Amino acid sequence: MAASFAPPPTDGKPAVLEWTPPEATKLDLDWVNLHTIELSLLDSPDPQVVSDLVQLTKTAIKEDGFLYLTNYGVSLDQMQRQFDLAQYLHRNISEDDKERLLWDPKSGLFAGWKRRVGWKREAGEFDGIEQFNFYRQEFEDLEDRLPDCIKPFMDEITAFCEYLTNSVNRRLLVLLSRALELHDDYLWNHVQSHGGPVGDGYFRHALFYPLLGDDKDRRKGVRMYGHTDYGITTLLFSVPVTALHIWSRDKRWQPVKYNPGALVVNIGEALEIISGGQFKATLHKVTDTPTDQEHCERLSLVLFNASVGDMRLAPAVESPLLQREGFVQEQGIFKQYKRLIDAGVPVPTNRQWREIQISTNQQIAPEKRPGGIREIDGVKYAADRFLGVDVLLPV
Numbered sequence: 476m477a478a479s480f481a482p483p484p485t486d487g488k489p490a491v492l493e494w495t496p497p498e499a500t501k502l503d504l505d506w507v508n509l510h511t512i513e514l515s516l517l518d519s520p521d522p523q524v525v526s527d528l529v530q531l532t533k534t535a536i537k538e539d540g541f542l543y544l545t546n547y548g549v550s551l552d553q554m555q556r557q558f559d560l561a562q563y564l565h566r567n568i569s570e571d572d573k574e575r576l577l578w579d580p581k582s583g584l585f586a587g588w589k590r591r592v593g594w595k596r597e598a599g600e601f602d603g604i605e606q607f608n609f610y611r612q613e614f615e616d617l618e619d620r621l622p623d624c625i626k627p628f629m630d631e632i633t634a635f636c637e638y639l640t641n642s643v644n645r646r647l648l649v650l651l652s653r654a655l656e657l658h659d660d661y662l663w664n665h666v667q668s669h670g671g672p673v674g675d676g677y678f679r680h681a682l683f684y685p686l687l688g689d690d691k692d693r694r695k696g697v698r699m700y701g702h703t704d705y706g707i708t709t710l711l712f713s714v715p716v717t718a719l720h721i722w723s724r725d726k727r728w729q730p731v732k733y734n735p736g737a738l739v740v741n742i743g744e745a746l747e748i749i750s751g752g753q754f755k756a757t758l759h760k761v762t763d764t765p766t767d768q769e770h771c772e773r774l775s776l777v778l779f780n781a782s783v784g785d786m787r788l789a790p791a792v793e794s795p796l797l798q799r800e801g802f803v804q805e806q807g808i809f810k811q812y813k814r815l816i817d818a819g820v821p822v823p824t825n826r827q828w829r830e831i832q833i834s835t836n837q838q839i840a841p842e843k844r845p846g847g848i849r850e851i852d853g854v855k856y857a858a859d860r861f862l863g864v865d866v867l868l869p870v
């Protein structure tokens with residue numbers, strides 16, 4: 476049985492205001508119908524239950540690339556505390572710390588403080604998104620790389636990330652390895668980066684301020700443009716303010732419904748490549764909120780799990796699933812990597828791949844991207860090219 480999360484005590488620490496979740500939207504939206512994976516069932520003594528769970532996981536990642544994960548070992552109260560801490564960081568970080576810890580995406584990492592004015596170190600147009608991003612270095616240098624206000628709580632944030640990485644993500648990777656019919660620790664041992672609470676990935680405290688008036692018009696309803704995450708898996712805590720949309724199997728943008736306590740998990744590009752396209756790195760974007768949430772702040776906690784930096788990804792051809800069913804080259808990154816592999820051209824290493832995307836920053840309006848907008852089968856795509864790899868993202 477996997478142990479549940481056991482956070483460090485809170486006594487003796489500064490008082491932290493409770494985060495009040497905004498009310499969920501009352502609008503009846505075109506919700507995407509995601510499958511739910513109950514992670515605790517992996518421990519079931521009944522082999523049929525476990526094999527049904529693997530089958531359901533396979534269906535979810537082949538069909539949607541997104542799923543809800545429940546019963547993963549963190550209680551609602553424990554999750555609430557992490558939202559309290561994220562809100563506390565955003566309310567209490569000093570202007571000096573914002574300056575001192577200002578991020579520099581040109582470095583290839585999003586580490587530190589993002590202001591509400593775009594995705595570069597230099598101030599750009601208002602986008603209303605503030606973030607603090609904790610990479611391995613933030614966990615290692617508790618003195619110099621953190622806002623002073625959050626220092627008393629780092630034991631809790633560290634323990635939380637350790638649990639998410641070493642228990643939740645590890646168990647999820649067991650399920651995904653089994654879906655590929657490989658041994659339980661295949662993805663954990665070969666693809667997941669290790670070291671510290673987040674490996675080469677990062678933990679994010681994001682706060683989306685309301686976007687109103689001219690700012691709203693200018694951004695045409697989009698907060699974060701359509702993209703796939705480059706890592707292995709992304710664990711997003713389901714939040715009451717609706718904004719996350721996925722490019723669904725019906726080839727349209729559909730919102731993800733609030734599921735209190737659940738993790739919304741998406742498959743990153745690394746898994747799409749390893750699985751020879753059997754798993755889908757699904758496109759998603761963050762949009763304006765529904766009209767009844769227009770004035771709500773959206774707090775969002777995310778763990779991005781990253782792959783081993785020096786590795787050049789290729790499909791796991793030892794997978795019996797791949798041997799039986801072959802590659803799936805319908806979409807996206809695997810198709811592009813396969814073209815390079817077939818041509819004998821080395822694909823980028825995982826580190827090169829993530830750093831080029833962060834440093835050249837994809838959050839550029841589609842019409843301003845180098846390749847502009849292309850229409851294929853009636854769908855408009857923004858075209859980009861990184862390190863010889865074409866990237867097409869629906870607008």
Ligand SMILES: O=C(O)CCC(=O)C(=O)O
Binds near residue numbers: 704
């Ligand atoms: O905040 C969210 O719901 C999603 C954010 C996201 O897609 C990302 O940061 O990659």
Ligand SMILES: [Fe+2]
Binds near residue numbers: 702703704709759
């Ligand atoms: Fe994302």
